[in-house]
Amino acid sequence: MSLLQAHNLGVTYPGQASPALQHVSLQLGEGDLVVALGPSGCGKSTLLGVLAGFIAPSEGSVSFDGQPVVAPGVERAVVFQHDALLPWLNVADNVAFGLKLQGVDKARRQQVVADTLQLVGLADVGRKYTWQLSGGMRQRVGIARAIASQSKILLMDEPFGALDAFTREQMQQLLLSVWQHAGRGIFLITHDIEEALFLATELVLMSPGPGRIVQRLRPGFSQRYRDGEDVRAIKSDPAFIALREQLLRSLFAQRQAEAA
Amino acid sequence: MSANEHILTRVPDTLPASQRARRPLSPTQWSLISIGSITLLWWAITASSLVPALFLPPPGDVLAKFGTLVSSGYMDATLQQHLWASLQRIVLALLAAVAVGIPLGIAIGTYPRVRHLLDPLIEFYRPLPPLAYLPLIVIWFGIGELSKVLLIFLAILAPVLIATAHGVGSVSLVRQQAALSLGASRGQLLRYVILPGALPDILTGIRIGLGAGWSTLVAAELIAATRGLGFMIQSAAQFLVTDVVVLGIIVIALVAFALELGLRRLQRRLTPWHGQTH
Ligand SMILES: Nc1ncnc2c1ncn2[C@@H]1O[C@H](COP(=O)(O)OP(=O)(O)O)[C@@H](O)[C@H]1O
Ligand SMILES: [Mg+2]
Numbered sequence: 239m240s241l242l243q244a245h246n247l248g249v250t251y252p253g254q255a256s257p258a259l260q261h262v263s264l265q266l267g268e269g270d271l272v273v274a275l276g277p278s279g280c281g282k283s284t285l286l287g288v289l290a291g292f293i294a295p296s297e298g299s300v301s302f303d304g305q306p307v308v309a310p311g312v313e314r315a316v317v318f319q320h321d322a323l324l325p326w327l328n329v330a331d332n333v334a335f336g337l338k339l340q341g342v343d344k345a346r347r348q349q350v351v352a353d354t355l356q357l358v359g360l361a362d363v364g365r366k367y368t369w370q371l372s373g374g375m376r377q378r379v380g381i382a383r384a385i386a387s388q389s390k391i392l393l394m395d396e397p398f399g400a401l402d403a404f405t406r407e408q409m410q411q412l413l414l415s416v417w418q419h420a421g422r423g424i425f426l427i428t429h430d431i432e433e434a435l436f437l438a439t440e441l442v443l444m445s446p447g448p449g450r451i452v453q454r455l456r457p458g459f460s461q462r463y464r465d466g467e468d469v470r471a472i473k474s475d476p477a478f479i480a481l482r483e484q485l486l487r488s489l490f491a492q493r494q495a496e497a498a
Numbered sequence: 499m500s501a502n503e504h505i506l507t508r509v510p511d512t513l514p515a516s517q518r519a520r521r522p523l524s525p526t527q528w529s530l531i532s533i534g535s536i537t538l539l540w541w542a543i544t545a546s547s548l549v550p551a552l553f554l555p556p557p558g559d560v561l562a563k564f565g566t567l568v569s570s571g572y573m574d575a576t577l578q579q580h581l582w583a584s585l586q587r588i589v590l591a592l593l594a595a596v597a598v599g600i601p602l603g604i605a606i607g608t609y610p611r612v613r614h615l616l617d618p619l620i621e622f623y624r625p626l627p628p629l630a631y632l633p634l635i636v637i638w639f640g641i642g643e644l645s646k647v648l649l650i651f652l653a654i655l656a657p658v659l660i661a662t663a664h665g666v667g668s669v670s671l672v673r674q675q676a677a678l679s680l681g682a683s684r685g686q687l688l689r690y691v692i693l694p695g696a697l698p699d700i701l702t703g704i705r706i707g708l709g710a711g712w713s714t715l716v717a718a719e720l721i722a723a724t725r726g727l728g729f730m731i732q733s734a735a736q737f738l739v740t741d742v743v744v745l746g747i748i749v750i751a752l753v754a755f756a757l758e759l760g761l762r763r764l765q766r767r768l769t770p771w772h773g774q775t776h
Contacts, residue, residue, distance in 0.1 A: 292675050312681035322676035325771035326694045336680035339690070369774035380676075387680045 240265035241303055241423055242289065242314070242391055248297030249284050249449075257296070258284045260448040266391060266423045271460060273426045273438035277489065281449020282427040286395050289425060290316050303390075312340060315389035317380045319396045323368045329379050330355070330364035336387025354386040357419060358412060374405035381416060391423040398433065407469070410436055414463055431485050435459060435478060436469075443485065445492050453488060457481060555741040560748070563741040572742055573733050575725050581749065583725035587643070587718065588711050591650035595707060599655050600700060603662025604688070607696070613663065624656040628714040632721070641722040649721075653714040654707035661703020665696030698772040701765045705758060712754045 242265065249259040259281040266272050274282050287293035289300055291310040300307040302314065315336065316322075323332050331338075333354055334347045342350075355361050358378040368376055377397055384392050397413075398406045410433060417424055428434050434441050435457050443453040459472050472478060523531075537557060543549055544556035551559065567577040575583075605612045623631070628649055639645045669692050677691045719728030727746050734742035765772070 290675070290679055292678070310675065310678035312679070314679060316676050316679040318672040318676060321670045322672045324673070324691065324694070325774065326697075326769070335677070335690075339677075339681045339683075339686050367771065369771050383680070389679075393679070 240267040240270070242266040242300070242307075242425070243302075244285075244289060244298070244300045246298035247285070247288055247295045247300070249281070249288060249293060250296045257448040259288070259295075260450045262298070262449075262451055264442060264451070266425055268390075268421065268423050269439075271417055271424045271426065271437055271439045273428060273434045273441050274444055275428055275431065275434035275441060275485070276444030276449075277429060277446065277493075279449075280444040280446035282429075282444060283395055284449060285444075286316070286393050286425070286427055290314055290393050312336065312388050313390040315384035315387050315392055317377075317384050317392060317394040317397050319399045320373070320376065323376060323379055323383070325367060325369050328365050328367050329360065329371070332368060332379055333364075333382045333386050335383060336389075340388060350386050354382045357385070357416060358382045372405075373401050374409060377401065377409060378412065381413070385416065385420050385422065389422065391425065394424065394426040396427050396429070398430075399428070406430075406433070411463070411469060413437065414460055417460075418464055431482055431489075432473065435481055435485070436463070436473060443488065447496065452492070455481070552738060552740055555744060560741050560744050563745050567742070567745065572730055572739075573724075575730075577730075577745075577749065580725055580727050580730045580746075581753065583723075583729075584715055584719070584727040584750075585753070587647050587650055587726065588708070588715065591647045591654055591711055592704070592708060594647070594651050595654035595658050595711075596704065599658030599703070599707075600662050603659045603700075603703075604666050604693075604696075606659065607663035607666025608688075608692075620656060620659060623652065628653060628717045629720075632717055636721055645721050646718040646723065649718040650711045650714050653710040654704075657707040657710060658700070658703045661699045661706070662696060665699025665703075666692055668699070669695035698765070698769045701761065701769065705761045705765075708757060708761065709754065712750060715750065 244262060244264050247259055247262040248257055250257040262281075262285060264272060274285060276282055284293060288295050289307070291300075291307050291314065294308070302311070307314075310316075324335065327335065330348075330351050333351045337347045337350060351364070352361075355364055358381055360375065360378050360382065363371065363375065368379060371379070380397065381392075398409045401409060413424075413426075414437065426437060428437075436459050438457050439460060441455050441457055442451045443455075444450065445452045457478075459475075459478060462472055463469060540554070541557050544551065544554055555563075564577070566572075569576070571577065571579070602616070606616055607613075632649060635645050635648055639648060673695065674687060674691055677687055682690065715726070716728035716731060719726040720732065723729040727750050731743050731746035734740075734746065
C-alpha cells in the first residue's frame, strides 16, 4: 500500500496567469523510488513543495498514511541541492538535528548518528564542520540527516544537481545502497535523464506550461543494481540507451511543440 | 584579514629571484607605517614652528599632558575617571540597544506587518543628527544620566535593529524548510536556525552601532555632565587647552578601536563559517 498519495494536484502562484502545476497524481510506497524528470520550470520543485507541506495546493490533495498533509512533518524529510545544512554545527550534530528537535535522548542520538554516518561512508568526519567538506560529502550529510530523523520517506530536490559527473555517479550508487538499507520510500527530482533512468522504480516525465506529467514508465534498472549488476554494464545496456534516447526525443518534441 | 587578500593569483616561482627574497609586510606592519607617518608629519609641522602650539600642540606636549591628566586630572577628575564615566554610558546604552534591538529586529524581520509599522519610525529618526533632537530629550527626560544614555542608545539602536531584521530576513529559505521537515516547531526554528543564521549580521550591526554610539558621546555629554571624555574635550575647547582636546580625541579613538578589535575577534570565534562559500 502506498504511504504518500497525491491526487489531482494543481498549483497557481498568486499573480500568475497559468498554473505551475496541473492534474498531477502520484503514489509513493515504502520501497518505491519515484523520480520526477523534466526541464527547469516544469514545476518539479513546486510538486515537491506540495508533497512536503510547504506549499498549499490550489487544487487536489495530498495524504500520508491516510491523513491529509497540511504542513511539513517529520515523516517526510526533505533533502535540497545545497544550503540546507547548519554551518554552525559539526557533521554529527547536523545529522542528530532532527532527533534533537524531536526530543530523543542523547545516548540514542549518538547511536543513530554513528550508524547513519557509517551507512553514508562518513564515519570519520563527525567532528568536522560542513563548510570544511567537499560538495559530495555535504550531500551525504544531508542524506544522513534525513535518514537519521524519524522519517518514513525522503523528498529530494535535485540532490546531486551541483556535483561533478564523477561524484554524481558515486552518489547515485550511494543513494541506492542507502535506499536498500534504510528501507524508505524516496521521491527524487532531477533534470538528468541518465540519473532518472538509473534510479527510478517509477519515472514520471514532466513538461512545463502548465507543469504536468506527460509520461510514466517503470525502468527497473535500480533493481538490477540491487541484484548486484555493475553500474557501467547497466548504463551501457542497449535497453538503457534505447530508453534514454526515447526520453530525450520526447523532451525535444515537447520543446518544438511549445515553440510552434 | 590577510594582506594577501587583494592578490588574485600569485605564482611565486615566476617572480624574479631579486623579488622572491623579500618578505611581504604583515597587516600590523602596514598599520604601523601609517600611524608612524602621521605622527612624524605631526611632529615635523610643530617642530618647524609653522603652526602655533595653540592650534596644534607638539606630540611631546600631548604625551606630557597624558601624565598630568592621569595623576592630577582635569576639571576635577582624572583621565581614568573621565574614561570610566564615558565607558559606563556607552556600555549601558549598548546593553539596552541589544536588549531592545535584537527582539524587535527579529519581529521586523519575521512579520511584514511589524516591518511596515515600524519602518517609517526608524527611517524618520535614523538620519537625524543627535544634536537636533538633544533639546527634546532634555525637555522630556531632564539633565540626568538617563538623557545621556538615551541619546547614545538611540544611536546604537538603529544599526542593531536594521542588521538584525536583515539577518533574520535573509536566512536561507531551504534551510528553514529542511528544518521544518525534520520536525522543528516555530520556536525551535527561531532558536536553532534563524538566530544562529542571523548572528553574523547581528554582530556586524553591534559593531556599526558601537561606532555610532561613540560618535554621539560628545553630544550626550553636552547635557550638564561633570565627567566623561566628551565633557573633558568640550571644557578644554572652551578654554583653548588644545593639548587636552587632542589627547581626548586620541583616547576616544584608541578605546573605540580596542572595542572594535574585541568585537571582530568575538565575531570570528562565534561565526567561523561566515564568509565560507557554504
Ligand atoms: N514562489 C513563486 N511565485 C511565482 N511563481 C513561481 C514561484 N515558484 C516557482 N514559480 C514558477 O512556477 C514554475 C515552476 O517552478 P518550479 O517548480 O521551481 O520548477 P522546477 O523546479 O521544475 O524548475 C516556474 O515557471 C516558476 O517561475
Ligand atoms: Mg527546481
